[in-house]
Every structure is written in structure tokens, then in C-alpha cells.
Amino acid sequence: MNRFAELLDRLVMMPSRNGKLTLLTDYFRSVEDPDRGLGLAAITGDLNIAAVKPAMLRTLVMERMDPVLFGYSYDYVGDLAETVSLVWPDAPAHLKPNRHLTLGETVAALQAASRSDGPKVLARLLDNAGISARYAIIKLVTGGLRIGVSARLAKQALADFGKVDVSEIEELWHGLSPPYAELFAWLEGKADKPVKSAKALFRPVMLSNPVGDGDLEKLDPADYAAEWKWDGIRVQAVSEGGVRRLYSRTGDDISGAFPDLVDAMNFDGVLDGELLVGDPLKATGTFSELQQRLNRKAVSAKIREQYPVFVRCYDILQEGAEDRRALPFIERRGHLEAFVAALDPSRFDLSPLAPFANWAALEEMRRHPPHPVIEGVMLKRRDSPYLAGRPKGPWFKWKRDPHTVDAVLMYAQRGHGKRSSFYSDYTFGVWTGPEGAEELVPVGKAYFGFTDEELRQIDKFVRDNTIERFGPVRSVRADRSHGLVLEIAFEGLNRSTRHKSGVAMRFPRISRLRWDKPTHEADRIETLQALLD
Amino acid sequence: MRARDLLCPKPGGLYCAPGDFFIDPVRPVERALITHGHSDHARPGHGSVLATRETLDIMAIRCGEDFAGSTQAARFGETIAVNGVSVTFHPAGHVLGSAQIAVEYGGIRIVASGDYKRQPDATCAAFVPIPCDVFITEATFGLPVFKHPPDTEEVARILTSARQFPERSHLIGAYALGKAQRVIRLLRDAGYHETIYIHGALAKLCEYYESRGVALGDLQPATVEAGTKADFAGAIVVGTPSAFVDRWARRFPDPIACYASGWMRIRQRAKQLGVELPLIISDHADWDELTDTITETGAREVWVTHGREEALVRWCELSGISARPLHLVGYEDEGD
Numbered sequence: 001m002n003r004f005a006e007l008l009d010r011l012v013m014m015p016s017r018n019g020k021l022t023l024l025t026d027y028f029r030s031v032e033d034p035d036r037g038l039g040l041a042a043i044t045g046d047l048n049i050a051a052v053k054p055a056m057l058r059t060l061v062m063e064r065m066d067p068v069l070f071g072y073s074y075d076y077v078g079d080l081a082e083t084v085s086l087v088w089p090d091a092p093a094h095l096k097p098n099r100h101l102t103l104g105e106t107v108a109a110l111q112a113a114s115r116s117d118g119p120k121v122l123a124r125l126l127d128n129a130g131i132s133a134r135y136a137i138i139k140l141v142t143g144g145l146r147i148g149v150s151a152r153l154a155k156q157a158l159a160d161f162g163k164v165d166v167s168e169i170e171e172l173w174h175g176l177s178p179p180y181a182e183l184f185a186w187l188e189g190k191a192d193k194p195v196k197s198a199k200a201l202f203r204p205v206m207l208s209n210p211v212g213d214g215d216l217e218k219l220d221p222a223d224y225a226a227e228w229k230w231d232g233i234r235v236q237a238v239s240e241g242g243v244r245r246l247y248s249r250t251g252d253d254i255s256g257a258f259p260d261l262v263d264a265m266n267f268d269g270v271l272d273g274e275l276l277v278g279d280p281l282k283a284t285g286t287f288s289e290l291q292q293r294l295n296r297k298a299v300s301a302k303i304r305e306q307y308p309v310f311v312r313c314y315d316i317l318q319e320g321a322e323d324r325r326a327l328p329f330i331e332r333r334g335h336l337e338a339f340v341a342a343l344d345p346s347r348f349d350l351s352p353l354a355p356f357a358n359w360a361a362l363e364e365m366r367r368h369p370p371h372p373v374i375e376g377v378m379l380k381r382r383d384s385p386y387l388a389g390r391p392k393g394p395w396f397k398w399k400r401d402p403h404t405v406d407a408v409l410m411y412a413q414r415g416h417g418k419r420s421s422f423y424s425d426y427t428f429g430v431w432t433g434p435e436g437a438e439e440l441v442p443v444g445k446a447y448f449g450f451t452d453e454e455l456r457q458i459d460k461f462v463r464d465n466t467i468e469r470f471g472p473v474r475s476v477r478a479d480r481s482h483g484l485v486l487e488i489a490f491e492g493l494n495r496s497t498r499h500k501s502g503v504a505m506r507f508p509r510i511s512r513l514r515w516d517k518p519t520h521e522a523d524r525i526e527t528l529q530a531l532l533d
Numbered sequence: 534m535r536a537r538d539l540l541c542p543k544p545g546g547l548y549c550a551p552g553d554f555f556i557d558p559v560r561p562v563e564r565a566l567i568t569h570g571h572s573d574h575a576r577p578g579h580g581s582v583l584a585t586r587e588t589l590d591i592m593a594i595r596c597g598e599d600f601a602g603s604t605q606a607a608r609f610g611e612t613i614a615v616n617g618v619s620v621t622f623h624p625a626g627h628v629l630g631s632a633q634i635a636v637e638y639g640g641i642r643i644v645a646s647g648d649y650k651r652q653p654d655a656t657c658a659a660f661v662p663i664p665c666d667v668f669i670t671e672a673t674f675g676l677p678v679f680k681h682p683p684d685t686e687e688v689a690r691i692l693t694s695a696r697q698f699p700e701r702s703h704l705i706g707a708y709a710l711g712k713a714q715r716v717i718r719l720l721r722d723a724g725y726h727e728t729i730y731i732h733g734a735l736a737k738l739c740e741y742y743e744s745r746g747v748a749l750g751d752l753q754p755a756t757v758e759a760g761t762k763a764d765f766a767g768a769i770v771v772g773t774p775s776a777f778v779d780r781w782a783r784r785f786p787d788p789i790a791c792y793a794s795g796w797m798r799i800r801q802r803a804k805q806l807g808v809e810l811p812l813i814i815s816d817h818a819d820w821d822e823l824t825d826t827i828t829e830t831g832a833r834e835v836w837v838t839h840g841r842e843e844a845l846v847r848w849c850e851l852s853g854i855s856a857r858p859l860h861l862v863g864y865e866d867e868g869d
Contacts, residue, residue, distance in 0.1 A: 010694075012800065013809050019789075022697055065677070066851060072844045073678045077799055086678040086798070131680060414778065414807050417701070420790055421782040471805035472778075 003031050004039045004103045005132035008139065011147045015416040020149055024157035028184070035103040037179025040158070042140060044151040046178055049110045052122055052141040054080050060123050064089055081142060084126075085135035091127045101128060104179070106137060152250040162187025167204030167388040170251035174201050200243035202236060202251040203270055203317050203325075204388035208378060208395035215396070216359045223383070225329065226354045226362060228369060229376040229397055230312055231287045231492065232276040233294070237311055239265045240318075246275075257296045260304050261311065264347035269339065272315035272386075273351065276373070277307045280349035284312075284373045287506075288494045288532070313340050314351040314378075317386060325386040329394075332386065366398050375491070376400045402489040403531060404511060405430065406522045408440055409484040412462040414472040415447070422455055423462040423474060426510070428486050432501075432525040440478055441501045441525060446488060449509030458484070458513070478519065485514035485522050493531045503528050534639040536667045536834065539618075542859050547645060547669070551638050552618030554583075556645050559864070566620065568647025569631035570595065570710055573864050583607055583615070585622055587630025587745060591710065594737050607632070609658065625649040626660035627816050628711030629742060635663050643667040644830065650815065651822040652684060655722065656715045656747045660826075668832035669859065672840030673817040674795050681795055681819040687812045688719040691791060694810055695767065702765045702785040703810070706774035706792040709734050711816050713771050714742045716793050717749045719814075720769065730755035730765070732772030732781070755784070762786050774806075795819070824848055839864040 007027045014020050028036050041047040061070060061084050070087060077083040090096075101109075106125055113121040122141060126134050139145050155173065159166040164187065175198035176183055185191035234249040244265045246255045255262050258275075277285030277293065285307070292307045293299065316336040317325050324332050333353075340350050354377065356362040366377045376399035384394030407428035415424035425447040429440035450458065461476075461484055468475040477483060489511035496504035503525075540549050546558035554564040561578035568574055568584075570591030575584075577596035582589065586606040593600060607613060607622040609632070614620070622632040627648040635644045644665040651660055674681075695703055707713040713735050720729065728751045731739060739749055755770050765785045776782065777790060792808040795815025803811040818826060823845060827835055835856040837845045842858035849856030 010810075013803060013811060015809065019698070019809075026697055066847070068847055069677050069844055072841070072847070073676055076676055076841075077678055078801060082800060083678060086680060131682070416790070416807065416809065417787045420704075420788055420807065421778065421780055472807040 001101055001103045001106050001129065001133045001136065003027065004035065004042070005130075005136035007039060008136050008145065008147055009132055011149055017153070019417075020153060021157050021160055024149070024154065025161040028157065028161045028187075033181045033184060034179030037181060037184060038103050038107050040154060040180060041178035042145060043147070043149050043154045047107065047140070049107065049140055050113065050115065050118060051143050052118060054142060056119055057081075057084055057122075057138065057142070060084075060119060060126075061088060081135060081138040085131050085138055088126050088134055095127075097128045100130070100133065101125070107140070110137075110141060151252055155251070158183070158187060162189075165389065168193075170202055171204050171388075172196065172201070173251055174198065174245070174253060199240045200238045200245045202238070202245075202247045202253075204251075205234065205236060205249055205272065206315075206386050206388065206395060207390040208397040209390060209392055211379070211396045211398040221356065221358050221362070223381055224379045225333070225382055226356050226365075227314060227351050227378045227380070228354055228371070228374045229378045229399065230274040230276060230284070230351070231373050231375045232274040232290055232312070235273060235275040235311060236317075237261075237265055237271045237273070238318075239267050239269065241268075257293060257299050258309055259299070261309050261347055264344040267339070267343060268320050269316060270318035271311065271313050271336075271339075271348070272317060273311040273313035273348075275309055276312055277309055279308060279346055280310050280312065281345060284371065286373055287492060291494060308346070310347045310349065312349055312351045315386060328383040328385065329380050330382045362398070366400055369400060374400075399491075402491055402507075402511075403493070404487055404489050405443075405527060406485050406514060406517060407443060407488050408478045408519050408522045409458075409461075409476055409486055410440055410442055410478050412458070412474050412476055419455070422459045424455060424459070426458070426486065428488060429478070429501075430523045430525050430528065431520075438480065438520075438524075442499070443501045443503060443525070443528060444488065444490070444505040444508040446486075446508045446510050449489070449511055450513065454513055480520045481518070483519040485517040485519055486510050487512040487514055493528060495532055501525060501528075503532065534641065536641055536643060539638050539641055540636060540643050540645070540667075540669075542861050547859075547861065549615075549618060549636060549638075552615045552620070552636070554615055554618075556634055556636075557647065557864075564615070565601075566615075566634055567592070568625065568634060568645065569627055571628070571648070571708075574647065577601065581605065583613070583620070585609070585630040585632050588632070590741060591630060591738070594741060595710075623661050623663050624658035626651065626654060626657060629657045629714070629745060629747065631657060631711075633660075633663065635665065641666050643669065644832075645669040646671055646826075648673070648817055649826070650818050651826065652681065654684075654715055654816075655718050656711070656742060662826060662829040664831050666832060667834045667836060668827060668830045669836045669838060670823060670827060670845070671817065672823065672837045672842050672845045674815065674819050675823060675837070675841040675845040677820050677844065679795060679798055679819045680821065681798070681813055681815050684715075684719055684814050685723065687793075687814050688716070688723050690810065690812065691720070691769065692723060692725060694789060694791075695769065698789060699767045701787045701789050702768045702770055703791055704777050704782060704785060704788045705769065705771045705812070706777050706790070706794075706808075707771055707814075708816075709773050710738055712793055712814065713773075714739060714747060714749060715816070716812075716814060717752070717771060718747060721748070721750045725769070726750060727769070728753050730768055730770040732770075732776045734773050734776065735771065824852075827854065828852075 010023050074083045155169045156166050158169050182194045186193050236247040238245045244262050277289040379396040381394040410429045411427040412423035413425040427445045429442040431438045432441045433439050465477040466474045490505040490508040492506040494504045545560045547556040555562045556566045557574040558565050563580040565579040566583045570588050575592050577600040579601045581603045582601040583605045589604050612619050612621045619637040621635040625631040625633045633646045642665045644663045648671050707716050789809050791810040793812040793814040796802050797811030797813045835849050836859045838859040838861045846856045
């Protein structure tokens with residue numbers, strides 16, 4: 001248990017992705033089965049433990065200490081799980097266990113607990129644990145570790161640990177269950193790769209590369225087919241032997257949020273496509289609307305009706321018993337067209353090919369797409385098989401140019417690692433309010449897009465123009481006559497109720513420093529609002 | 534006579550009227566008794582200063598040789614009469630030279646703890662509980678949430694991280710007086726014998742600790758002249774917390790920010806400071822040490838100063854000990 005608790009403590013403080021991967025692989029290497037697999041399951045959200053409500057936790061701790069002292073403590077710390085882990089009284093010396101429980105023993109005790117004796121079992125576990133372990137136990141039972149590690153990152157760590165490609169892990173993942181002993185045995189070279197026996201497993205997806213300078217000159221347009229690049233999310237719809245699953249691009253099972261779509265998956269095969277909102281026969285909705293359906297565990301009938309989803313199909317990987325992945329794109333396309341024709345047209349349609357004569361014509365199409373929910377074009381080599389990963393050459397994405405806006409730097413936060421002594425994360429805003437009483441409203445945050453030299457210049461500006469400090473954050477002088485204008489590039493804009501400005505940028509980055517531009521010439525919020533559908 | 538006639542809080546600090554002296558005054562006074570060398574307790578400009586030899590030396594290093602009109606060194610356990618009031622210095626276990634001061638007059642003994650801790654510390658003499666009528670305790674970490682783990686466990690975390698990230702340097706933020714030397718000494722005791730690089734602000738105090746018999750091993754200035762950026766790969770660097778925020782830290786490759794402080798117990802606090810490896814190492818008593826110490830002194834009355842007074846006063850009430858906050862001003866709550 002202590003190793004797992006330590007892992008959580010370290011992960012939550014570690015901002016760097018590589019640092020997190022190192023901590024995870026080190027954990028997999030140094031911890032035994034079944035604990036390492038259970039730790040993994042806790043991180044990926046695959047560990048099944050009956051939840052304990054925060055109110056119950058509070059009741060338990062109040063039975064053990066003065067409520068006034070608990071009140072002072074909770075006020076100071078601000079987080080219930082952390083407060084309880086710290087103030088929970090240690091067991092008296094004569095009742096102390098000879099050794100701490102393992103993660104496996106802890107999980108087993110929690111899983112075996114009935115609804116009525118759950119609180120008692122939890123209390124006993126907390127009695128016998130140290131502070132870090134108590135925190136980890138509370139996190140396990142209250143659900144959601146919130147340690148900044150996605151299931152995807154955990155799978156990448158497994159791949160690093162076993163020196164295999166992450167697509168191999170993704171492909172196996174849904175056929176495995178905690179504590180994943182056979183997976184670890186394979187990754188350590190002690191056993192063969194686990195056999196895929198489960199149905200409706202995820203197939204690693206084929207990804208594209210962005211078109212770079214000079215890439216196209218070397219290529220013959222006749223070798224490529226083009227399609228529109230729709231602004232939804234990439235999904236894989238798998239239906240095999242009565243098992244239906246909808247996967248995200250990274251192999252997360254998202255079926256639960258889309259029961260309406262899963263109902264319509266009355267086929268036997270694997271389709272690759274774009275999940276979009278709307279009715280393909282009538283209208284395709286925006287990404288903003290699609291977001292109403294994303295990241296939900298369950299979805300109400302009202303939301304399903306208001307935001308119906310469908311898949312715009314662009315590839316077929318499996319058709320009945322036939323694996324189609326080795327076929328050339330253009331042959332798969334033929335199978336796909338026939339296959340989709342037999343499906344519910346309100347839930348599945350075909351991503352149309354977009355014929356073009358030469359690269360200049362395609363460039364024109366990319367810049368001026370015929371539909372607002374198109375964000376560019378895709379190029380697929382006609383003779384290319386469906387390959388896992390991101391092979392260079394067969395598939396390209398060519399996005400329309402990003403939107404840009406001139407915003408004013410408002411806050412800067414210190415970075416980490418190589419940037420730990422630099423103010424490198426920037427919050428920027430645009431003008432709002434009536435003429436003569438304009439004020440800045442924050443519209444986004446960006447921490448890349450500039451060179452090292454530019455970083456040094458901005459850092460100096462931040463240090464020279466600080467008006468307030470809050471921990472690692474500095475508030476920077478920004479008014480009508482003074483401040484730094486940043487040209488921000490971004491891919492799109494969503495409505496947001498969480499931000500004061502009412503908008504949230506997608507993929508914002510700094511495209512230019514406008515030292516030359518007076519702050520009062522920066523953009524107004526209305527410019528951004530006009531971009532919202 | 535009542536205890537509060539012997540010692541009472543004044544704007545300048547804790548004042549003893551019968552002896553006409555202040556303990557740790559925050560502004561210049563005629564006669565000062567000083568518990569330890571941290572700058573919020575040991576200020577320059579007093580007429581005369583009575584303190585331990587080490588505290589006087591540390592004040593001279595930090596404030597200059599002429600920090601007071603005259604000085605007198607107090608030995609631990611030796612009773613000195615100041616205008617008829619008996620004064621005895623006892624070890625406080627906080628930093629090198631740190632003392633509690635027992636003040637005795639008219640049959641009443643009050644012990645002013647200064648800052649103290651109970652965890653073992655190889656860089657200073659251990660705290661000794663002194664029976665008294667009134668115990669004046671600090672309360673920097675006076676909340677039940679503060680529980681300092683054994684310092685050896687925390688130092689082991691640095692060494693684990695150094696093994697996991699051999700290509701990065703570890704920058705440990707630590708107070709220049711006491712904490713820095715303790716962390717270095719803990720690393721040595723844990724078997725780390727590589728060169729440790731230190732910020733310039735630490736040099737004189739580390740030298741002084743060495744001269745008082747606290748071995749710190751090979752220390753080198755963390756200057757760029759000492760080598761290139763890559764030379765600091767895998768290195769452990771100790772400096773004041775403020776130095777790591779500064780441009781100074783740019784000379785190190787992809788540093789991991791560590792911070793040795795009791796505040797690191799609170800995750801949000803560590804996150805706010807941008808700390809990646811929090812080390813819960815404190816030179817102050819944690820909650821259990823505070824309450825155990827109060828019990829051990831047998832004091833019938835407790836006065837609580839700088840820190841979170843209300844929780845400790847509440848604990849005393851629940852334990853049947855009379856207690857009140859002193860509301861002394863001028864001491865840094867953020868210390869440690």
C-alpha cells in the first residue's frame with residue numbers, strides 16, 4: 001500500500017509528462033503482482049470499489065476527534081480527503097499491526113465489504129495505515145484519483161516498461177482485467193503475448209501527419225484520394241458476435257455515453273470514422289454541440305434528443321470474419337461504401353471523397369471548405385494498407401489556417417523543469433465593456449509557440465512589469481496604454497459557462513509577439529463572439 | 534506576584550519588568566535576551582545582548598560584528614542574575630545555539646520556548662523539557678494536520694528521486710540558517726558522499742557549523758565558473774527558497790524543485806509554490822510534539838505565540854490546562 005501511496009504523492013506533484021512516465025515505469029518494475037496491476041487499474045479507472053460518500057467520511061472522523069479542532073483543520077487544508085488522512089488518530093501502539101497491508105489486501109477488504117459494514121471496514125483500514133496510505137485509501141473509496149494521469153499515459157508507461165509499441169497495449173487492453181498479471185509477465189519477457197480472446201476489442205488506429213513545407217512537391221496527386229476533415233472526434237465502432245463497443249482514438253471505451261449510437265450498431269465489423277452531432281441527412285453540428293455529449297458517464301434522454309450523434313465513416317477494418325486492414329485504401333473504400341449503405345442512415349453515413357485535379361486546386365479547397373464544420377482536408381494514398389500508428393507518407397492532414405486574435409498578456413506563471421525559473425505560461429485577455437471604460441477579460445492560456453529567445457524577452461517583460469504576485473503567478477501591468485500584445489493562434493472557439501468571457505479556445509498558442517502594437521489596438525471580445533457559430 | 538507581572542507582551546516584544554529586559558525584541562531595546570539566530574528573533578541594534586555563544590556568533594555573521602553595544606554569552610544550564618531575576622538558557626533543538634529561556638522570580642518560573650522541535654537533529658543540542666509554572670510555546674504548526682514524518686524518510690525520497698532522474702539536478706530550497714545544514718547533514722548520514730553544491734548565501738553559515746563540529750562533507754559553490762550546465766546533471770544543490778525562483782536557477786539542467794519545510798505537508802501549499810518534490814522537514818514542533826511538550830513541562834498555564842494559536846488554546850482547554858494567546862507581533866508565521 002505504501003508504494004502505491006508514494007506513487008500517488010509523487011505523480012500529483014510531477015508536472016512533466018516524461019517525469020510521470022519514469023515514476024510509473026519505476027513502479028511497475030519495483031512492485032510485485034498483484035499490487036502493481038491493482039495500482040494500474042486504480043489509475044486507469046478500472047478498479048471496482050463501492051463508493052463511500054464524503055459525508056460518511058466526515059462522520060467517521062468526527063467520532064474520533066474534537067469537532068472544533070477538525071473544523072480548524074479542514075478550514076486550513078481545504079480538501080476533505082487530505083484533512084482526514086492527516087488528522088485521523090494513529091492506532092495505539094499495542095494495536096498497531098506488525099506490518100502494513102498491501103494494496104492487494106486493502107482492495108480485497110474494500111471489495112468484500114457489504115454496504116452496511118463498509119464504513120467499519122474503511123475505519124479499520126485507516127487505523128492501520130500511515131498518512132500517505134490513508135490518503136490513497138480515501139481516494140480509492142471516494143472515486144477519482146485526480147492525479148493528472150490519463151489512462152492513455154498509463155498505457156504509454158506500460159509500453160515504455162515492456163519496450164513495445166503503445167498500440168499493442170491498446171489492442172489488448174479491453175480483453176484484460178485487473179491485476180493484469182499476464183500482461184506484466186509478457187512485458188517482462190517471462191511469457192508470451194496474451195491471446196486476444198475477448199470480442200469487440202479495440203484496433204490500434206492509423207494516424208496522419210500534417211503536411212509540411214515541400215511535402216507535396218515530391219508527391220503525385222494521382223496517387224492520393226482526398227476527403228474533408230470533419231471537426232468531430234475520431235471513433236472506432238466495433239460490433240462482433242453481439243458485443244458492441246464504441247472506442248475513442250486512444251482506445252477508451254466510450255460506449256456508455258452513446259447508447260443511441262450503440263443501438264444502431266447492428267452490424268458485424270469494425271468501422272473507423274468521425275463522431276459528429278446532427279442528422280447526416282440534414283445537418284452536421286459543430287464541435288461545441290458535440291461537446292454536450294462528451295466526457296459523460298451517462299446521458300439523459302433529453303440530451304440524446306437534442307444532440308443526436310452519428311458516425312461519418314471513412315474506413316473499414318473488419319467485415320464479418322474478414323480482416324480488411326491489409327487491403328489497399330481504395331479497395332477498402334469499395335467495401336466500406338457497400339457496408340455503410342446497409343446501415344441506419346440517421347446514424348452512419350459515408351465521408352465523401354473530394355476529387356481534385358492538382359495540389360493547387362486542393363489548396364484552394366482546404367482554404368475555402370464548403371461547410372463550417374470542416375477543418376481542412378485529408379490525403380490518403382490509394383494503395384496504402386491500414387497501419388497502426390503514424391507512418392510517414394500514406395496519410396496526411398492539411399488543416400485550414402488557424403484563427404488569430406491580438407490579445408493582451410494579463411498573468412504569467414512560472415514553468416517547471418527547464419522552465420522553472422522562467423515565467424512561461426501566459427494568460428491573455430481581450431477588451432470588453434463600453435468605450436471609455438474598457439477592461440480586459442481573460443480568454444485563454446498558452447505556454448508554447450515562442451522561441452527560447454522570445455521566452456527570455458517575455459520573462460524579462462513579466463519581471464519588469466509585475467503588479468501583484470500570487471504564489472508562482474504574477475499579475476502583469478496591462479491597461480489601455482501599457483502592456484504586451486500577443487498574437488494568439490487557435491483552432492476553434494467553444495462557448496463556455498466556466499469562463500467569464502463565455503468562450504474557450506481550442507489549442508491556443510502564441511504565434512507572434514507584437515511589441516510594436518499598442519494595447520488599445522488589441523481585439524475586443526466581440527471579434528471572438530462573431531466566430532461562435 | 535502573578536505570572537503576567539513577571540513577563541508580559543509589549544509592542545517591542547516579551548518584556549520582563551522586574552529584570553528590565555526583553556526576550557527576542559522586534560525593535561531595538563536597552564537589554565535583550567535572544568533565543569536563536571533567525572532574523573525575526575535576532576535583530577541588530579540592541580544596547581546589550583545575552584544569548585548562547587553560537588547565537589552571538591551567528592548574529593555577528595548575519596548582522597556584522599557591531600550588531601549590539603555589548604554581548605554576554607550564556608551557557609546551557611548556567612543561571613545568570615539579571616537585575617535580580619534568575620535567567621537560565623536550555624537547549625531548544627531548533628537550530629545551532631537555539632535556547633529556551635527560563636525566567637524565575639518571586640517563586641514563579643516561566644519558560645519561553647522560542648522556536649523548538651523534538652525530532653533528533655545532528656546539527657544542534659536536543660530540546661530538554663523544563664518543569665515550569667507557565668510555558669510559553671510557539672505554535673507555527675499548531676494544527677492537528679501537521680505531523681512531521683521522520684526526517685530520514687524524507688531524505689530517502691531525495692535519493693530515490695536522484696536515482697530515478699539521473700539526468701536532472703535536484704534543487705533543494707532550505708532556510709540558510711539551520712535547515713540547510715540539517716538537510717546536508719541528513720544527506721551525509723544517509724550515505725550520500727558526492728559534492729553538494731550550495732548557494733552563496735549559505736557559505737558562511739555552513740563554514741560556521743563546520744567550525745562548531747558539525748561535519749557537512751564536500752561543499753562547493755554552485756557557480757557556473759565551476760563548470761558547464763551539464764556538470765550539474767545528477768547534482769544536489771541546496772539554496773534559499775527564493776534563489777530557485779530567481780534567474781540564478783537557470784544554470785541547472787532541467788531542475789527538480791524540492792523544498793524542505795513543514796509547510797510541505799499540505800499538498801496545495803506545495804503546488805502553489807511550484808514544488809515537485811516536497812520534503813516535510815521542519816525545525817519546528819509538529820502538533821504531537823507541541824501537545825506532548827506542554828504535558829511534559831507540567832505547566833499549569835500555557836501562553837501561545839506566533840502561529841495558529843486558537844487550535845492549541847482549544848487543545849489546552851480540552852486537557853484542563855489554562856491557556857491564552859499572547860498575540861506577539863513581528864514574528865514570521867511563514868518561517869520554516
